[in-house]
Amino acid sequence: MAAVSRKPSVVLGICSFTHDSAAALLIDGELVGFVEEERLSQHKHTRDYPRQAIAWLMDDAGITPADIDAVAYNFQPMRYLAETPAALRMALSGTTRRRALPRAAGFSKVAVRTRRRLKLLAQHFPGARVIPVLHHRAHQLAAFTASGWEEAAVLVVDSLGERQTTTIAHAHHSTRPRVRMLEELMDPASLGYVYGAVTEHLGWRRGDEEGTVMALAALGNPGRFRHTFSRAVHTTATGFTVDPAYFPPRVLTSGYPRTSPRLTVETCPPRHPDEPVQEIHQDLAAALQERTEQIMLHLARRARVLSGSRRLCVGGGVATNCVSIGRIIEAGIFDEVFVPPAPGDAGTAIGAAVAVHTDSGSPRPLSGIARACYLGPAFPEPVLDLTPWPNLQQKLLGAEAAEFLADQLAQGMIVGLFQGRVEAGPRALGNRSILASPLEAGVVERLNATVKFREPFRPFAPMVTAARAGEFFTLGQAAPYMSMASQVTDTAREQIPAIVHANGTARLQTVTPAQNPFVHAVLEAFARRTGVPVLINTSLNVKGKPICGTPEMALDCLANSGLDALLIEGRWISK
Missing domain, CATH: 3.30.420.40 (ATPase, nucleotide binding domain)
Structure with missing residues (x-):
């Protein structure tokens, strides 16, 4: 008798209607994709329903809305209602009396609004269960599962998740991730x-x-x-x-x-x-x-x-x-x-989906989450129509692309790099980056004034090969997602002062060949030319705009900023 094919379990995780809208897709427990809506819509920190993010996820996975079994949302409406008695008690203090009633009313309204949002999601996916997930639990699971560890303490600190603002938990992973709450602080301690x-x-x-x-x-x-x-x-x-x-x-x-x-x-x-x-x-x-x-x-x-x-x-x-x-x-x-690559609310789309998959009792283990950050859309062979940007020219590079890019950077060019899948989270990690030599005189001033159009006191972060990070930084551990500031060594102060902020730190990204082969090759090629395996890495965008998620966004960034050139999937675009 022929075996009956089993329908895979499909969970869509959503962060929406507040800020940093995003979507994640788990198929049989495997994270097959995640992207923030802003990377496609060009609206930074958008609160809109992540229509384009969801459309890309489904198209990439070859599924339709009818294939989705569950939609995981990153807030639970009823949790807001528990604030009402606490808010009303504020009327007993002269300092908080005027806020008591409006606060109680505000939390109640958000509870109603969140229930309405769940109904809206149900309309988009009529065949799916729509499951609200406690916000901090989504944060906890997103952070813990991304670590790849079997056991850890989990600290979540944000502005507000329903009522929680700070939680401490203990997580462990046997057949599936389990998180045990140890302590919590409620708003207004935020x-x-x-x-x-x-x-x-x-x-x-x-x-x-x-x-x-x-x-x-x-x-x-x-x-x-x-x-x-x-x-x-x-x-x-x-x-x-x-x-x-x-x-x-x-x-x-x-x-x-x-x-x-x-x-x-x-x-x-x-x-x-x-x-x-x-x-x-x-x-x-x-x-x-x-x-x-x-x-x-x-x-x-x-x-x-x-x-x-x-x-x-x-x-x-x-x-x-x-x-x-x-x-x-x-x-x-x-x-x-x-710290996961997307520690903020966008990442709770992943955490909410993990919660629903875990609670379903599925025997399928989680995969594709641990130490993953390049999770969004890719454009491996883009057809670049430069008609809207007549001043731009392109040429195709071959296998020598990393050496060519390192050469241009060593000569002082500031270059945008667009390759592979879009990074998760707020930091560019080599796939949607602007790169520059930290050895170039005045490079920080030039980047702030003519490329990023931002305040002159803003520092720029370094990326370094993991093997040589200890020569320049004292952190003493991997920092793959540019989420940790490190003290610098005397060598860094002497050789690359451009990446050292006024407080003597730098927010570094360590790069291994396994993590990002092309960027690692560029760093090594740059080191062969200069002796320094460090580059300035900032996000491919200008102030007020999101990181460029599409080739068109990247070309527009090149044309309307002080960038010298853009390397986009092996194509060298220059002015």
């Missing part, structure tokens, strides 16, 4: 909320430009406002609290300031985005960053004690604060620290 509020106060976009504030912090004196932040964000035995006198409790509707008049009196007035950055702004950023690092270290120590683990996975939006991650590593609390 480090992500505080960082976003001060980012906004300093004149940058909350939810987008916290990295700018982190860079600015290196120029300031944290002592000026140290006591203010010690009072505003107070450590406790089990975590921290946020003083509402400085940061009033959030209300999930617009029109409610996130900072108080007291913070303004004790620090500085809000800065308009067009105003010049002054010393007081640098000092405020420095105090915020210092307190963030202190809290993150405190939480990491707590995770070590509660879990007993020697390894730590970190997820959530605050995990993108690479200086804090570097501090945790330097402190030696854990033997190794891991």
Whole structure:
């Protein structure tokens, strides 16, 4: 008798309707693809339903909506309702009284809105079960499964997931990943909320430009406002609290300031985005960053004690604060620290799908997630129509592409690199990158002013061959996703000062031949020419635009920026 073919299990994970929309696809437990919608729609941090991301995933896998068994969504609506009694208790305090009713109403509205979103997803996939997943669980599973470890502590720190803002868990993997919650903090104790509020106060976009504030912090004196932040964000035995006198409790509707008049009196007035950055702004950023690092270290120590683990996975939006991650590593609390390539909300599309697959009891093990970052669309043989860009010219390179690129970089060119599948997460990791020589005089100033069009104090990150990373950086562990800031060696200060930020650190990416063969070959070819296996690596985009996900986006970036050339799948495009 002929064997009956078994229909594969298909789970679609979705992050949508809030920010950083993304989609992930698991087929029989294998992660076959993940992409952020912004990489295709050109709308940075989009909250829109990830229509193009989902269409690409299904087309690439050769399936239709009817083939999808379950849709995993990264929020649970009913969890918001539990905030109502807690919010109403705020009416008992004069500091928070005015926020009590609006806060209770806001959380209730979001619960209703989230239920509506689940119904909308059900309309898109009428044959599938739509399953809401606790937001922090999605973060935890995304971080842990990406690590490839059998066991680890998991620390998630973000702005808000339903009510949770900070969770510590212990994860282990036998037949499937299991995560046991050890401790949680609820809003309004939110480090992500505080960082976003001060980012906004300093004149940058909350939810987008916290990295700018982190860079600015290196120029300031944290002592000026140290006591203010010690009072505003107070450590406790089990975590921290946020003083509402400085940061009033959030209300999930617009029109409610996130900072108080007291913070303004004790620090500085809000800065308009067009105003010049002054010393007081640098000092405020420095105090915020210092307190963030202190809290993150405190939480990491707590995770070590509660879990007993020697390894730590970190997820959530605050995990993108690479200086804090570097501090945790330097402190030696854990033997190794891991941050997934997409630690923010976009990555919860993967975590939600993993949760649903795990809970289904499927015997199929997870695969394709551990240490994977190149998960999005590829354009291996693009037909490049340069008609919209008449000033661009192209020529085809052969097997010598890596040597040719290294040559051009050694001669001082700034080149965009577009190859393979789109990276997951906020950092370009060699497939959608802008590369430059760190030995070139004035390269940082040129990159900021004419290529990226961003603030002059912003640093640029290095990529280095993993085998020689120790010559230039003291981190002492792999950093494949550019998520950790490291102190630098004297050799780095002498030979490549362009990649050293004002605080003496660099956010490095270590590269192995297995991880990215082409980029590793370029680094080695560059080292043969210069003696230095290090290149500047920044994302292929300009300020305010997402990383280029398509050839057209990359060509537009070349044509409208100070890039000298673009290497796109073996084609050399120059002006």
